[in-house]
Amino acid sequence: MIRCNDVYKSFSGKTVLSGIGFDISDGEIFGLLGPSGAGKTTLIKILTGQLTFDKGSVSVFDKDVFSLSGEDKKNIGIMMDQFGVYERLSCIDNLKVFADIYGVPTGKIKRTLEKVGLGDAGNKAASTLSKGMRARLALARLFMHSPKLIFLDEPTSGLDPQTMRQIHKIILEKKKEGCTVFLTTHNMEEAYKLCDRVALLNEGVIVENGAPEEICRKYNHQKTIQLHLSSGEDVVIPHESGSAERVSRLLADGCIETIHSSEPTLETVFLELTGRKLEEDE
């Protein structure tokens, strides 16, 4: 679906992206994780043909990104960090503009609004909506014409947990329908929950990529098991065969309240690789 090969981009002599390369298959959710200023939005702009690059190649739908036809572009949906809604127009009128552009029947507008939980807000002006509702309106606009490839630039940034969960649900539904999703975020929980594969981007360089679980397992240097006992004591034991008997005995005696293995999170992997936190600029 997307092939990005050795892409370089600099602005006024400052390198923003350096040797970026990855492939994204059909129906995959690919997450690009990195702190603010890592180059995520620049990469989205390059992948969507909004920005030229200095070196490398980018293909989308097996075509050079700058050779995409009008029909190809209609199969791409983009939601940037600013939602880009017409504030004075109602939700229905906002979607009507794009329904007309994409040639989508107007009957689909109401269904799409209901799908994103804005069924009752159809006649409300976008300016009166909360940030979460605006995000859902932007998603409704994005999904209305059923694009095959979706770019989401920090879709849940600054949203409350409930709206975040709703948006996650919508994204996963779209994956089920066969959409390919390119997602940028600096929320590692979001990436872990949604993405089939992630790439960790720091200062314009991909420092690691793969399935979230694989990455976490790869950087599990401690290999320990943490137990919280009913006595209130915390016990850390090595994650090895020799510990099995002890864990088994504690379990049999009903002494264990919680048990955790020590795999790192994507956040700690990122910290280990770059010395930076994903959300340090938040």
Place this chain on the structure above:
Amino acid sequence: MRNSLIIIKKQIKDTFKNKTVLIQFILFPVMTLIMENAINIDGMPELFFTKLFSVMYIGMAPLTSVASIISEEKEKNTLRVLTMANVKPWQYLLGIGLYVWLICMIGAGVIATGIKKEDIPCYMLIMAIGFVISIIAGACIGIFSKNQMAATSTVMPAMIVFAFAPMLAMFNESIEKVARFFYTQQLKCIMDDMTFSTLKADNIWILVINSVLMVSLFFIEFKKKGLE
């Protein structure tokens, strides 16, 4: 063309909810009708307020509204969303230009209700030409400006020059010498006679040069910045 019509439709809906743009369109036609009917001073030239406000309408409404619409769309990121939905920049600009031109022509039509029937075609043609030049000037400012605030600060001096120069030129000869190089002053002169038959070569040249300058500036700006 279909996308341009969609943009026009969107703008019409938006205008009724956008007081600042709406006022631009209705202020001068309403003021003209009120002043022409309310004020009658002995020795005042015929259609004094109609001609004065018409030229101000040309120099203000299209200029400010086009600049404001484009810069707002840039600022709010809606323009990017439109271009990503495969609306070509020329389709967008054509849509906005046509919409503003049509609304302004309706305003001119309202003003024309106070003009003699035989003069209406000439008057409407003068207004149509003026609106086109101002729309291009407004588009230049809209493309050049990053946001609405920047557009407002650029549009103000341009608007003052184009809209007020013909009025000030009536009272001051020195200003008239400078104002005659602006399209609004030339259109005011044509409007004074209400005929194109008395038009001299230098009047035509000034109008043509103004138009060519606006169009060139538009293409230079557009080539440099696009709709980014």
